Amino acid sequence: RLSHATLTATLEMSAASATLARHRVAPAASGASAARDASFRGRVVAHISGVPPARGRASRSRPPRAPSRAPSSLSAYADDRRVLGDVSATSQTTSESATSSARRAAELPGADAFAAHLASLTDPGELDKLVALLPPRLRDALREHPRRLALLEVVLDLGRAPIARFADGDEQLVSDPLTYDDVDAALAGVGDVGGDNRAGVNETLHRVSVIRNRAGNVVGLTARVGRAIEGSADLVLDLLRSGRSVLLLGRPGVGKTTAIREIARVLSVSRESGGMARRVVIVDTSNEIGGDGDIPHPGIGAARRMQVPRPDSQHHVLIEAVQNHTPEVIVVDEIGTELEAQAARTISQRGVQMIATAHGHTLENLLKNPTLNDLVGGVASVTLGDDEARRRRVQKSVLEREGPPTFGAAVEMLEIGRWRVHLDVGVAVDTLLAGYEPHVEIRSFDERTGEVIARPWLGDGVGAEDSSGLFGS
Numbered sequence: 001r002l003s004h005a006t007l008t009a010t011l012e013m014s015a016a017s018a019t020l021a022r023h024r025v026a027p028a029a030s031g032a033s034a035a036r037d038a039s040f041r042g043r044v045v046a047h048i049s050g051v052p053p054a055r056g057r058a059s060r061s062r063p064p065r066a067p068s069r070a071p072s073s074l075s076a077y078a079d080d081r082r083v084l085g086d087v088s089a090t091s092q093t094t095s096e097s098a099t100s101s102a103r104r105a106a107e108l109p110g111a112d113a114f115a116a117h118l119a120s121l122t123d124p125g126e127l128d129k130l131v132a133l134l135p136p137r138l139r140d141a142l143r144e145h146p147r148r149l150a151l152l153e154v155v156l157d158l159g160r161a162p163i164a165r166f167a168d169g170d171e172q173l174v175s176d177p178l179t180y181d182d183v184d185a186a187l188a189g190v191g192d193v194g195g196d197n198r199a200g201v202n203e204t205l206h207r208v209s210v211i212r213n214r215a216g217n218v219v220g221l222t223a224r225v226g227r228a229i230e231g232s233a234d235l236v237l238d239l240l241r242s243g244r245s246v247l248l249l250g251r252p253g254v255g256k257t258t259a260i261r262e263i264a265r266v267l268s269v270s271r272e273s274g275g276m277a278r279r280v281v282i283v284d285t286s287n288e289i290g291g292d293g294d295i296p297h298p299g300i301g302a303a304r305r306m307q308v309p310r311p312d313s314q315h316h317v318l319i320e321a322v323q324n325h326t327p328e329v330i331v332v333d334e335i336g337t338e339l340e341a342q343a344a345r346t347i348s349q350r351g352v353q354m355i356a357t358a359h360g361h362t363l364e365n366l367l368k369n370p371t372l373n374d375l376v377g378g379v380a381s382v383t384l385g386d387d388e389a390r391r392r393r394v395q396k397s398v399l400e401r402e403g404p405p406t407f408g409a410a411v412e413m414l415e416i417g418r419w420r421v422h423l424d425v426g427v428a429v430d431t432l433l434a435g436y437e438p439h440v441e442i443r444s445f446d447e448r449t450g451e452v453i454a455r456p457w458l459g460d461g462v463g464a465e466d467s468s469g470l471f472g473s
Helices: 004-011 013-020 031-049 096-106 110-121 124-131 136-143 180-187 234-242 256-268 311-325 338-349 363-367 386-392 425-433
Strands: 151-157 163-166 169-172 198-200 207-212 218-224 246-249 280-284 304-307 329-335 353-358 379-383 397-401 409-415 418-422 440-445 452-459
Touching (some): 124 136, 136 151, 151 180, 180 207, 180 218, 234 246, 234 256, 234 409, 234 418, 234 440, 234 452, 246 256, 246 363, 256 329, 280 311, 304 311, 311 338, 329 338, 363 425, 397 425, 409 425
Parallel strands (some): 246 353
Antiparallel strands (some): 151 163, 163 169, 379 397, 440 452
């Protein structure tokens, strides 16, 4: 059974989250749902401890606050239908254009709304630099394509017809299969392909990844469109202000790199420009965060960028950044090895804020990864004495968190504009190891006002996922 102290701390995260988020996030729960939340916590604690809950009247929650600034471009995204529910639209904003954009997107089906939103964020001139790399027949087909601004990536495989992947579906560009000359022509305009089989397009955020045969020759490539999306960090602004280290998790393509790029910009630009004026150093292994070339892309703001010569030396550059450049914040993409996890712990112990992504879809996946679970405190097998095992009502051999986590908060990026936030990684790991669902917050954007909405969620369909459930409207 979960210890009384750990369970109480977990269940009280709902109240603590409102305090943490007061600078940016407006809690969405109404007075009635807040009362149900308090009642539920009392019933569960009473069940464990045997102490009956108090029957006093639950205090009323504060009404949702208006956003501190106008909704950003990402706030217009309206493809989130499952979480928003019945949200009040009375909050005022200072940007009529962003609000009207959200309303227009809300009238479209999900995929069409996302495609229209993505097209509005795309710089046509920067997109043309990627299109110019393609063979002439593909280049002409894309330049005349009505959905080209919603392009996600182009897939080129030898002997097959090329495929263009748009935000609202895939499409075959031409019927003729690709030849060796087509592949060579596409590679001619990119930078040097590194040991990770990736290359960039100079002065852009675009990325080209190659597929090789056993002889080392390139037989396919994926040209992915890179975009700097302002506002993609708004869901965790309160965590950034607090100085916590934040770990971002999620499946490929959900926007992890885009998010940490915007986080680096927000942390580094001046306060007059809406930032936090901190000294930020980006460790950029594949030039995905700051773009290809020696001059970083303006999408990273005032952050400095350190390039990594080889993927296997990323941990060395992480330590070098702290030792040589006195950063207040380190930003790194894709922590994937034990040495990189150890470097991240060393940086955190020196008092430097870490913003990173890691291989893993959820916190539970990361906990089961022996290479990376040190990022969240590690896992150790502990043998309990007879009396302690009897008191806990568990077996004598149990799993417990080995030490303090490297990252204070973790974000599971479920989809674009919809994140699941663990406000205290230590409590979340303890709860998972005890066999329970940890308390989290589901954060998203209000489709009408652009305001950040935070809804408590206890897992198993209780909370934000179920509008008629415990925390529903």
